[in-house]
Amino acid sequence: MKHLRYFLFLSFSICSMFTCSMFAQAQSADSVRKQNWRHAPAKLQADWDSLKTLLTETHTDLRAYVSEAELEFLYERVERAIEDSMTSKTFFKLVNPIFIALKDVHSRIWLPRLYNDYAMQGGYYLPINVRFLAEKTYIFFDRDSLIPKGSELLTINGFSADFIRDSLAGQTYTDGDNRGTRLRLLEESFYTQLPLFFRIDSLNLLRIIRPGQTNDTVIQVKGIQRLPTGPPPSKRKRVRPPKPDWQKTFDFQYLAGDSVGLMKINSFSRGSYARYTRFLRKSFKALNQQETPYLVIDLRGNKGGYISRGPILMNYLTDKEYLYVANSIVKASPGFRNKIKENFFWPGLSIPLLAPVLSDELVSGWKNPTGVLDTVAWEPIKPRGKRKRYQGEIFLLTDGLSISNSSLVRSAFSQYKMGLVVGLPCGGSANGTFGNSIDFQLPHTGLAGRLSTMRINSFEADYAYDPQPMEPDYRVPYLLPDLLDDTDTQVQFILELIRNRR
Numbered sequence: 001m002k003h004l005r006y007f008l009f010l011s012f013s014i015c016s017m018f019t020c021s022m023f024a025q026a027q028s029a030d031s032v033r034k035q036n037w038r039h040a041p042a043k044l045q046a047d048w049d050s051l052k053t054l055l056t057e058t059h060t061d062l063r064a065y066v067s068e069a070e071l072e073f074l075y076e077r078v079e080r081a082i083e084d085s086m087t088s089k090t091f092f093k094l095v096n097p098i099f100i101a102l103k104d105v106h107s108r109i110w111l112p113r114l115y116n117d118y119a120m121q122g123g124y125y126l127p128i129n130v131r132f133l134a135e136k137t138y139i140f141f142d143r144d145s146l147i148p149k150g151s152e153l154l155t156i157n158g159f160s161a162d163f164i165r166d167s168l169a170g171q172t173y174t175d176g177d178n179r180g181t182r183l184r185l186l187e188e189s190f191y192t193q194l195p196l197f198f199r200i201d202s203l204n205l206l207r208i209i210r211p212g213q214t215n216d217t218v219i220q221v222k223g224i225q226r227l228p229t230g231p232p233p234s235k236r237k238r239v240r241p242p243k244p245d246w247q248k249t250f251d252f253q254y255l256a257g258d259s260v261g262l263m264k265i266n267s268f269s270r271g272s273y274a275r276y277t278r279f280l281r282k283s284f285k286a287l288n289q290q291e292t293p294y295l296v297i298d299l300r301g302n303k304g305g306y307i308s309r310g311p312i313l314m315n316y317l318t319d320k321e322y323l324y325v326a327n328s329i330v331k332a333s334p335g336f337r338n339k340i341k342e343n344f345f346w347p348g349l350s351i352p353l354l355a356p357v358l359s360d361e362l363v364s365g366w367k368n369p370t371g372v373l374d375t376v377a378w379e380p381i382k383p384r385g386k387r388k389r390y391q392g393e394i395f396l397l398t399d400g401l402s403i404s405n406s407s408l409v410r411s412a413f414s415q416y417k418m419g420l421v422v423g424l425p426c427g428g429s430a431n432g433t434f435g436n437s438i439d440f441q442l443p444h445t446g447l448a449g450r451l452s453t454m455r456i457n458s459f460e461a462d463y464a465y466d467p468q469p470m471e472p473d474y475r476v477p478y479l480l481p482d483l484l485d486d487t488d489t490q491v492q493f494i495l496e497l498i499r500n501r502r
Helices: 002-007 029-034 041-058 068-081 088-102 161-169 179-197 273-289 309-314 334-343 347-357 360-367 405-415 480-484 489-501
Strands: 108-110 128-133 136-142 151-156 203-209 217-222 250-255 260-265 294-298 327-331 373-377 393-398 420-423 432-441 448-457
Touching (some): 041 334, 041 448, 088 108, 294 489, 334 448, 347 360, 393 405, 480 489
Parallel strands (some): 393 420
Antiparallel strands (some): 128 136
């Protein structure tokens, strides 16, 4: 079976949502401030030429969601602006709208800290974390503990919170048109994105409404600097990162007097393949032995990972043959081949020898000339034997951070009527997603990013790119009182559904 080839190819992530990392380098404050952060037009032109080539050679379909006229307008806007010198931050703000227009969460660009003139010259950041709920902005953390958790944010230095939210959401990525995903991702990047577009000072005025009150009040919040200090890398003591706790990635427990099983999968990339399959095997064995009538599979916050892990899960949920996805459209490019070289020893020899057990997508990306598009049809997948399959009623939990491979699980789950979906629309468009991103970095401005090399279509013979996400069967938003009380709104909704059926 074709899907078994994916199980043998776990080191190569075809469909995943990666967190963009920042580069850091120790420098003295004086040396940083003396640097000339502006790039000459010739260097900007070189980076722009490199970026245009990368976009054209790498992305499966630049015009999936953006018209030729709109894309040309965005290109011309960059070309007119780079006639003058500018900083990396300004160049980032100039080219980012192109990546936003692609509406592909796997294709993005960011400003590494080492090239961020604002941060490196001592620019201020606002040390707060926010949540966006029901078109309002709430503060959930501030560094100096001046603001009660759950206070509504009205303004920052005179700018309304609504204007700030909508402006920054327009600079945030998602598949298709998915405001919920944009806002959830913006919650994670609010701290770093805010000062790139709005002035933050050493002392900032925030107008808020405290929980339980109706009158607003003004709070002074100190800005903080992120200028790198400390010894050079060669003098630093090496600190090994802690080993990941796989139990935080996979978790299983019983609810409601053991009548409901709750299976939490936080990621399809973290945790080893062996731990993942063992977790599923043990969990479903326990469910079947106890004849548990209800199962909740929680993919909220799961930003994707190895595409093979989706079918492994779904094989326990259905008694019918199914297509996990209909097809993959692969684009051969230098970046794709370089990624293969990083994952395979001597690929010119090993790829042909291992071709029978490797994914067709990988083989296609290696052997085809640059620019060639190849459509790879998936074969139907047979479920597990009856004794291992789960026989009860299933609920799938999703939210705006259920991205990439999680959205493929959600699509197949509904297409084959495996159960009910509860929560919020996931982070993929209705009929598929992009994936298999390659990394790049521009030589002069230092902007780094990723570009997808593959389009994955959920439905057979469906090549239209629907920009809208799939609605859950029951839309259940997050509620502020529940978040403050650590109550799981969506799980409680499912438990109430079950109680009403008895």
